[in-house]
Amino acid sequence: MIPLERILESRILIVDDQEANLLLLEKILEGEGYGHTLTVADSRQVLDLCRGFRPDLLLLDLHMPYLDGFQVMEQLRHAQVDEFLPILVLTADCSRETKLRALHIGARDFLTKPFDHLEVMTRIRNMLEVRLLQQDLLAQNRILEEKVRERTLELADTRMEVIHRLSRAAEFRDQGTGLHLLRMSRFALCLAETAGLERAHCDLILAASPMHDIGKIGIPDRILFKPGRLDADEWVIMRTHTTIGAELLAGHDSALMRAAAQIALTHHERWDGRGYPHGLKGEEIPIEGRIVALSDVFDALLSQRPYKQAWPQEDAVRVIDEDAGTAFEPRLVECFHDALPELEAIIQMLAAHLPSSSHAAAYGTGM
Numbered sequence: 001m002i003p004l005e006r007i008l009e010s011r012i013l014i015v016d017d018q019e020a021n022l023l024l025l026e027k028i029l030e031g032e033g034y035g036h037t038l039t040v041a042d043s044r045q046v047l048d049l050c051r052g053f054r055p056d057l058l059l060l061d062l063h064m065p066y067l068d069g070f071q072v073m074e075q076l077r078h079a080q081v082d083e084f085l086p087i088l089v090l091t092a093d094c095s096r097e098t099k100l101r102a103l104h105i106g107a108r109d110f111l112t113k114p115f116d117h118l119e120v121m122t123r124i125r126n127m128l129e130v131r132l133l134q135q136d137l138l139a140q141n142r143i144l145e146e147k148v149r150e151r152t153l154e155l156a157d158t159r160m161e162v163i164h165r166l167s168r169a170a171e172f173r174d175q176g177t178g179l180h181l182l183r184m185s186r187f188a189l190c191l192a193e194t195a196g197l198e199r200a201h202c203d204l205i206l207a208a209s210p211m212h213d214i215g216k217i218g219i220p221d222r223i224l225f226k227p228g229r230l231d232a233d234e235w236v237i238m239r240t241h242t243t244i245g246a247e248l249l250a251g252h253d254s255a256l257m258r259a260a261a262q263i264a265l266t267h268h269e270r271w272d273g274r275g276y277p278h279g280l281k282g283e284e285i286p287i288e289g290r291i292v293a294l295s296d297v298f299d300a301l302l303s304q305r306p307y308k309q310a311w312p313q314e315d316a317v318r319v320i321d322e323d324a325g326t327a328f329e330p331r332l333v334e335c336f337h338d339a340l341p342e343l344e345a346i347i348q349m350l351a352a353h354l355p356s357s358s359h360a361a362a363y364g365t366g367m
Contacts, residue, residue, distance in 0.1 A: 001129075002128075002129050002132045002133065006132060007125060007128050007129065007132065008032075008033045008034055008035065009035070009036065010034070010036065010056040010057060010128045010131070010132070011036040011037075011038070011053060011054060011055045011056050011057075012029060012034060012036065012037045012038070012055060012056065012057045012058075012059065012124070013037075013038050013039075013040070013046075013049060013050065013053055013055035013057070013058050013059070014026065014037065014038070014039045014040070014059040015039075015040055015041075015043055015046055015058065015059065015060045015061055015064075015069075015072065016039075016041065016059075016061040016064070016090060017041050017042075017043070017061060017064040017065060018041075018061070019041060021061070021090065021113070021115075022039040022040075022041065024115060025039070025059065025115070025120070026039055028115075028117055028120055028121065029124070032121055038053055038055070042066065043064045043065075043066050043067040043068070043069075043071075043072050044066050044067055046058075046060075046067070046072050046075070046076070047072075047075055047076065047079055047081065050076060050081045050082065050085070051081055054082070055085065056085075056086075056128060056131050056132070057085075057086050057088060057124065057127055057128055057131060058085055058086070058087045058088065059088050059090055059111070059124075060072060060073070060087055060088070060089055060090060060107075061089075061090045061091065062089055062090070062091045062093065062098070062102065063091070063093070069089060069091075069102070070101065070102065070105060073087060073102070073105045073106040073107065074105055076106065077105065077106055084131070084134055084135075084138075086108045086109075086127045086128075086130065086131050087106050087107050087108055088107075088108065088109050088110070088111055088123060088124065088127055089102050089107045089109070089110045089111065090110075090111050090113060091110060091111075091112065091113065092112065092113040092114075094110075094112060108127060109123055109126075109127060111123060179303075179350065180299055180300075180303065181210040182350055183299045183346065183347065183350055184209060184210075184212075184292070184295050184296050184299045185206055185209040185210050185295075186206070186346045186350075187295035187298060187299060187343055187346065188205050188206065188209045188291050188292050188295040189202055189203075189205060189206040189209075190339045190342050190343060190346065191291050191294065191295055191332065191335055191336060191339055192205045192206075192291055193339075194335040194336075194338050194339040194342075195287075195291070195331070195332060195335045197287070204255060204256060204259050204288075205259070205263075205288055205291060205292070207256055207259075208256055208257075208259040208260040208263055208288065209263055209288075209291075209292050209295070211245070211249060211260040211263065211264055212245070212260075212263050212264055212267045212292050212296060213241060213245065213264075214245045214248055214249065214260075214264060215240070215241035215242060215243065215244030215245025215246070215247075215248060215264055216241045216244075216245075217244070217248075218240070218241065218244040218248075219237065219238060219240070219241050219244075220237065223237055223238055224238075239268070239276045239277060240277075242264060242265050242266075242267070242268055242276065242277045243265065243277050245261075245264030245265065246261045246262075246264045246265035248264075249261035249264055259288055262286050262288055262289060263286075263288050263289055263292050265277070265278075265289070266280065266285050266286055266288075266289030266290075266293075267289050267292040267293045267296055268293065269284075269285045269289055269290075269293065270293075270326065270327045270328075271285070271290070271325060271326060271327060271328055271329050271330075272325070272326045272327070274326075275293075275327075282329075290328070290329050290332055291332065293327070293328065294320065294328045294329075294332055294333070294336060297319075297320070297323075297327070297328075298316055298320060298336070298343070301315070301316035301319055302316050302347070313344070313347075317340070320333060320336060321333065
């Protein structure tokens with residue numbers, strides 16, 4: 001039940017071209033304790049009054065000059081001032097056609113002229129109770145939606161934190177710096193943006209790409225930590241990190257995990273079909289895999305590894321160019337060149353947060 005005090009605080013707008021009806025209704029409402037009543041005889045003012053006064057109930061005559069009650073209701077509906085505003089029609093016309101037409105365009109109830117005091121107060125109070133209960137329900141829904149939104153963000157943040165920690169665990173086993181994920185994922189985001197992918201798709205690639213090498217958790221230490229180049233048998237085992245990663249990430253219905261599994265599986269496929277694990281060719285390779293493949297190789301060329309020194313940037317760019325149409329999609333290589341200034345800015349930004357010795361170890365000179 002809605003407390004009477006709250007009902008009496010409701011705002012009521014009365015529209016009738018007959019001053020006598022306005023005075024009568026106003027007097028009835030004031031006598032019952034309603035303190036926020038506004039009356040108007042000119043129906044052309046109703047729309048602006050509804051926007052400013054924001055009534056909880058509209059008492060509306062049907063037959064008026066300028067705009068009749070039907071036109072006023074149409075005007076309010078098209079202006080979408082308040083889709084839940086209850087309208088109590090004032091009319092001496094009790095025909096079925098009139099009532100059906102009024103109900104169709106927004107009326108909720110009717111008051112028949114001449115007015116009966118008890119009927120007036122009963123119908124007004126009933127409609128206001130429904131209005132206030134509806135407002136309470138909408139307020140509760142907003143509170144629940146906000147709580148759901150906050151909880152969803154919290155779960156998303158937690159999930160991302162777990163993902164990044166697992167990804168870093170895999171990288172620390174392989175390289176020990178933790179920086180490859182930062183650079184490569186930002187390279188991938190930049191390349192996705194330059195390629196014209198939608199914002200949500202770009203953000204998904206940024207979030208999912210750090211998991212590209214998570215399958216290396218399953219690679220034996222003797223292979224993963226070998227200081228020199230791998231032999232043919234060792235490469236067979238090393239290449240299984242793609243399928244291991246996909247298996248680790250598979251089975252979840254979120255877009256993030258699906259993208260991560262796809263990237264883990266396909267980031268070593270090649271545009272010419274000579275990649276692994278499935279020898280996909282051209283656009284058979286998902287765009288996420290194509291973007292991460294190029295981003296991963298570019299950063300790997302710039303980075304020091306147990307089996308090689310870091311390459312100067314111009315040499316790394318030359319390798320990307322030479323592999324256009326073989327390892328990489330030619331269009332993405334063009335996007336890579338367009339994005340080079342931003343990629344360089346990413347490199348410098350991340351390097352600025354490192355001690356100079358760490359920077360030298362991570363990259364070669366001549367950048």
